[in-house]
Amino acid sequence: MRAMLNLYNTLTRRRDAFEPLEPGIVKLYTCGPTVYNVAHLGNFRAYIFEDILRRTLEYRGYRVVQVMNLTDVDDKTIRGAIAAGISLDAFTQQFKDAFFEDLKTLRIKPAEHYPAATAHIPDMIALIERLIERNHAYVADDDSVYFNIASYPAYGRLARLDLSSLQPGTRVAHDEYAKDNVADFALWKAWDADDGDVAWDSPWGRGRPGWHIECSAMCMRYLGETFDIHTGGIDNIFPHHEDEIAQSEAATGKPLARYWLHCAHLIIDGQKMSKSLGNFHTLRDIVAMGFRGREIRYLLASAHYRQTLNFTFDALHAVRSALDRIDTFRQRLQQVAGGITVSQETALPDWAQNTAAKFDQAICDDLNTAAAYGALFETIHEGNRLMDGGRVSDRDAAAVLTMFDRWDRVLAIMTPDADATTVNGAEDPVIAGLLEQRQAARQGKNFKESDRIRDLLRDKGWIVRDTPAGQELKRAHITSDRHSLDGSIACAQ
Ligand SMILES: [Zn+2]
Known part of the structure; x- marks a missing residue:
């Protein structure tokens, strides 16, 4: 006798018996990384949950078609590329590469599709046009396009929002905003100076998509207008998934996904992971x-x-x-x-x-x-x-x-790792970047900077030595002096 597969559905707030739309096949959309940095442990907790979900479905005999998007254009990626002084593509590519390596390290099975947002701009424009035609979106004075929340009474169903105090016509341009700031959100953002050279042509002029419309366009493109399961971290429930549901269902008149699953937070030593606390780990x-x-x-x-x-x-x-x-x-x-x-x-x-x-x-x-x-x-x-x-x-x-x-x-935990080194320092873009910076510092006789980078590398677990042939990198081993008295490891800053 086999147990029935039950999944907790954020939409219904209860465990629902799982049945796919099409017998034998499960269509699964998992919100992927925003490639503006190397993903941290909290991100990977969610990707491992999704991997266990996928593997459980396969264990139950289903064939899984999984799509995981790569958000390679949004507020954060654009800011990062401009700060680094390189193109958006070059900036995001290094983090895409790092992400796929990290998935392998954690034995996460590959998805069938990894669509990048920048490769699907026409899909996003088409979806926005559909929303404008159906009077769910409007072009604002600045040539940006906004979703009209008042036109969609089901808004707030996933996050269980109280919209009684909603002011019609108020707008929010940023990708991320809080529940007390519910407002018409941007589907298409007209170019402004903060975007640097990132812009695409559209019927409304040069600009770029908002983050939420990216996922709507890509999930429907690969999985159809209604599919089985949509997942993410609990942070995604609002506004990201609420907005995704509104845009997609207002455009198609059909439910987007039948089961919405969300993974809880990861904390470190009982505290929220943050750079300022020094407990931020990739x-x-x-x-x-x-x-x-x-x-x-x-x-x-x-x-x-x-x-x-x-x-x-x-x-x-x-x-x-x-x-x-x-x-x-x-x-x-x-x-x-x-x-x-x-x-x-x-x-x-x-x-x-x-x-x-x-x-x-x-x-x-x-x-x-x-x-x-x-x-x-x-x-x-x-x-x-x-x-x-x-x-x-x-x-x-x-x-x-x-x-x-x-x-x-x-x-996927029972077989030992095949090799001792799962992340090769030279292939790690962050480590490789630091080595390059250090070499440049040494060539410029800036030894203070070169020493600073050497210490930084040591904190990241790598020993760098200068040899006649150049810099030589070796992995630092864990030694007992890294353990403090309570048994925890002194962590890299
Ligand atoms: Zn998403």
């Missing part, structure tokens, strides 16, 4: 400290996705022993199995049937990974006890190994 920072992608993935998936996850270095150290237990148990099973392999259909021993059912229930209960880990360790505990007494047959051991392989299609 995946690369953590890998540079000597931790593996597998370990970070395990920790980021260890809490249920709708619970706030508290990331601590103590917990990350504890993951090592958890993974050791898994590895040792699997090795022990392999010894007992003695080379026998069995199919998925082979009956499990009684003691594993119980935990097999628990695992399936856990993962089908709104992707409860914490309970799935519980079922995994219960199996290990019971299996070890029985193997100690010599009471596990070769066939039973093989059947449990096969079950672990099946579970790992969802969890």
